[in-house]
Structures are given as structure tokens and as C-alpha cells.
């Protein structure tokens with residue numbers, strides 16, 4: 193998968209061809225600009241050989257005028273070139289970023305379990321930047337440069353065949369070296385993106401987990417890991433620098449040889465009266481016009497290489513199967529009641545390591561299903577399946593009789609709500625965080641949600657109330673307060689199916705009581721799967737599933753399970769004791 197490369201042809205088809213008009217204008221501009229660049233050397237020859245020799249002031253005026261016009265054209269075209277192409281390239285970069293971000297968000301949860309978020313940030317932000325060189329001035333320069341080199345070559349041959357042939361040999365050697373160097377440089381660039389993503393990924397994690405790092409006094413270890421990672425990055429940059437430097441210096445050396453040869457050979461021809469001084473100067477300047485693009489090629493070549501390497505990685509990401517790609521998801525739910533049935537459901541995260549076995553139960557609309565059991569028994573996995581974050585490997589989950597594996601995800605998830613343990617709050621105001629699932633909810637709905645979750649109990653004490661900023665730039669909230677915001681958010685979303693992962697952290701009794709009340713409010717009339725830690729929640733549940741090693745060990749209401757004095761009874765009496 194990693195070796196699949198974006199070919200120049202493909203990049204041409206998908207990126208350049210759709211913008212052919214702009215690229216064509218770019219090419220036209222570069223041809224005009226390059227054509228204008230020949231005016232100076234040719235005019236110089238006439239200045240020296242004719243105007244000076246014949247003391248022809250009129251010719252001099254005419255030639256100086258021509259040079260002035262040519263220079264103006266060059267300046268204008270180069271400005272337009274950058275303006276048109278670079279702006280278009282940046283526009284394309286923003287478009288691509290948006291596309292990649294969209295793609296990333298449409299990937300299944302399992303993808304995120306295995307990918308560092310920092311790495312994804314780098315994929316979205318940096319990898320697409322390479323197209324700047326494809327659509328921007330890079331490619332046009334390359335084409336323009338090649339055309340210039342060919343025209344220059346013809347002009348040089350017309351001035352002196354021997355001198356031209358003499359310069360071609362070192363240039364051919366350089367071309368050969370450059371081609372070899374690109375082969376070496378491309379994988380280095382490919383790798384750089386990968387290393388960069390790794391480093392950013394680790395760094396994001398380090399900063400996010402700073403409490404754990406400090407708490408375990410693990411700074412030194414973390415520094416070491418980071419040092420090794422940046423070291424790898426350095427090695428990569430060093431390699432590409434060396435390869436580029438070798439190319440540039442061989443260019444300097446070989447061009448030096450060519451120029452020296454021209455000087456010697458040309459000087460000899462002047463002495464022999466086979467060449468005029470004007471022609472000699474014309475030759476030297478035109479030679480410059482031919483060499484410049486060839487040397488530039490090394491630069492542009494590595495830019496294009498980088499662009500293609502970035503696109504390789506983008507392409508890899510774009511080829512990942514998204515949730516929406518699942519073709520069998522054809523049932524669009526228009527409205528749901530919320531009856532959910534698990535029938536013989538099995539699931540494995542990794543092949544041959546089944547973590548859920550033959551899970552069967554029914555959740556009637558509005559029921560609260562409490563999932564209890566020891567750590568790692570499979571409670572979150574069941575909740576993940578109910579939320580369509582995971583798909584069963586065997587068996588079936590139905591919603592109102594429809595196979596959940598065939599249901600269009602958006603149509604189901606609009607009726608889904610989640611309140612997770614460490615619920616995610618964004619930087620912004622409390623109000624924005626509550627409105628997050630339904631930004632256009634009315635003020636009344638907002639108020640109702642705020643009341644139901646007892647958020648006003650603490651926001652009333654803030655000067656800015658619901659408009660108080662939270663997060664890095666605002667107030668810090670307690671665990672209980674954060675939970676209440678998450679609950680208000682879920683109330684506002686008004687889901688039919690609710691996944692609730694109760695926080696295990698102990699809250700003070702007052703906060704606990706408020707959360708109890710708000711949860712009772714939230715679960716009313718919704719099919720709720722709750723990974724339950726609170727006895728009060730469990731007691732009130734319509735059905736308790738005791739999960740052990742991926743199986744339902746016991747199933748029933750609190751009273752039933754207590755009466756049967758089984759696993760639940762043990763768990764309950766143990767918890768009640770402490």
C-alpha cells in the first residue's frame with residue numbers, strides 16, 4: 193500500500209488537466225517572458241558589433257529601447273505568473289485540505305484507534321502543500337526552462353557549432369547526475385513526510401498527556417523519545433541536503449568547465465577572426481540562458497519530487513474505505529422508535545481474537561440497559577456496536593427491525609447521542625459546547641437543556657453565564673460540571689438511542705445528586721445503553737447485563753439478579769460494602 197506512487201501522469205490528469213486554462217496562460221506568459229529574455233543578448237551583439245563599430249547612435253537608441261521594452265515585459269510577466277499560478281495553487285491547497293479533512297472524518301472509528309491524531313494533522317495540513325509546486329510556478333518554470341534551453345541551443349549552434357558542442361558534454365554529464373539524484377531524493381522526501389507525521393503525533397500526545405508525564409516523573413524518558421524522533425528527521429533532511437548539494441555543486445563545477453572552455457575557445461576564435469566580440473558576448477549570455485533552466489531543474493525537480501511524495505501519502509489516505517463506502521447501507525431511517533435487538537452478536541478487533549461471543553438481548557424503546565462487569569469484559573465494545581462505531585463480525589443488530597449493518601449511518605446517527613466518561617468539550621463558550629449537536633436550536637430548547645442538566649446551577653454564578661469561555665482561554669470546570677455540560681448537550685440533541693458511559697470518578701454528594709437527577713431527565717424516553725458504575729443507575733435499569741469475558745453471564749432486573757444470588761449479587765454486595 194505504502195509503495196503505491198502517484199505517477200506524473202495521474203497527477204497531470206487529476207490536478208493539472210482540470211486547470212488547463214490557467215496552466216496554458218502560465219505557459220504563454222513564461223514563453224513571452226523567456227522570449228523577451230533573448231532580446232538583451234541579441235541586442236548586445238548589435239550594440240557592440242554594429243552600433244559601436246559604426247558609431248551609429250540611431251541604432252543604439254533603437255536597441256536600448258528594445259532592451260527596455262523587453263525588460264518591462266519580463267517584469268510584468270513574472271509578476272502575473274506568480275499572481276495567477278501561485279494564488280491558484282494556494283486555492284487548490286485549501287480545497288485539498290478540506291477534502292482530506294472530510295475524508296478523515298468519514299473514516300471508521302477503528303481507523304482512529306490505530307492512527308495518531310498528530311500524524312493526521314500533518315497529513316491534512318502539510319502533505320497537500322506539495323501541489324503548490326505542481327500547479328504553481330514549479331512546473332511552468334520547468335516547461336518554460338526547457339523551451340528556453342532548446343531555443344538557446346539553436347541560437348548557440350548558429351553562432352558556433354564547435355563551442356556549443358564543447359559546452360554540451362559537461363551539461364549532459366550533469367543531466368545524467370541529476371536524473372540519478374532524483375531517484376535517490378524521492379524516497380527520502382516520501383519518508384520525511386512519514387517521520388514528520390510521527391514526530392508531530394508523538395508531540396501532540398506528549399502535550400495532551402502532560403499530567404501523566406509529570407505525575408510519573410517521566411519527562412526524561414519523553415525527552416529521549418522526542419530527541420530520537422527529531423534525530424531521525426534530521427538524518428532524513430541531512431540526506432536530502434547532501435544529495436541536493438552534490439547535485440548543485442556538480443552543476444557549478446561542470447558549468448564552470450563549460451564556461452572556461454567557452455572563454456578559451458571563443459578567445460582563440462576572436463584572435464583568429466572567426467568570431468566577433470559581439471558574437472562572443474552574445475554566446476556567453478545565451479549560454480547562461482540555456483544553463484539557468486538546467487540548473488533550476490535540479491531545484492524544481494526536487495520540488496516536484498516532494499509534491500508527488502506528499503500526494504502519494506494523500507492518495508493513500510483518500511483510498512481508505514470510508515464508512516459511507518459501505519455499499520450495503522441502503523436503508524434510510526426516516527424516524528425511529530428505538531427498539532434494538534442484539535442477536536448472536538460476535539465481534540473481534542483483531543483476527544482470531546474474539547472479544548464478544550454470541551451476545552443476544554432486546555432493548556425496548558425507552559429502556560435503560562445497564563452494562564456491568566469487570567474491566568475488559570466487553571462493555572464498551574457492546575456500546576460501540578450499538579452506536580455503529582463497530583460492526584458485528586457475526587450475528588445481527590437491529591433497530592426497529594432493520595439490520596443495523598444495512599442502515600445508512602447518517603440516518604441512524606441523527607437519532608444517536610453519546611455521553612462519554614471524559615466527555616469532550618471544545619475551546620469556546622459553555623453555550624457553544626451545548627449547542628454543538630444542534631447549532632440552530634432555539635433559545636427555549638437551549639434553556640430547557642440547561643435546566644434539565646442543572647448547568648444553570650453553576651453558570652448562574654459566572655459573570656458571563658452560559659457565555660463563559662472554557663478551556664485554555666477560559667475558566668476551568670470541575671469533572672462534575674463538565675459532565676453536566678455533556679448531559680445538557682445530549683438533552684438538546686434529543687436522541688432516541690443514547691450511549692452513556694458513566695464516569696467512575698467520585699463526585700461529592702451534592703454534585704452526584706445533581707448528576708443523578710440530570711441523568712434521570714436525560715434517559716427518559718430514550719433507549720439507553722449505559723456502562724454503569726452508579727448503583728442508583730443500575731437499580732433503576734430495565735435490564736442489567738452482566739458481562740464476563742465477552743459473554744452475557746447474567747441478565748435481568750436488579751431485584752431478579754439479587755434474588756438469584758449469582759455474579760451480580762456478588763458484585764453488588766461487594767460494592768455496597770465499600
Ligand SMILES: Nc1ncnc2c1ncn2[C@@H]1O[C@H](COP(=O)(O)OP(=O)(O)OP(=O)(O)O)[C@@H](O)[C@H]1O
Nearest residue numbers: 305541542547565566567568569570571572573574
Ligand atoms: N481498539 C481495540 N483494539 C483491540 N482490542 C481492543 C480494542 N478495544 C478493546 N479491545 C479489547 O477488547 C476487550 C473488551 O474491551 P472493552 O473496552 O469492551 O471492555 P470494557 O468492559 O468496556 O472495559 P472497561 O470497563 O475497562 O472500560 C478487551 O480485552 C480489550 O483488550
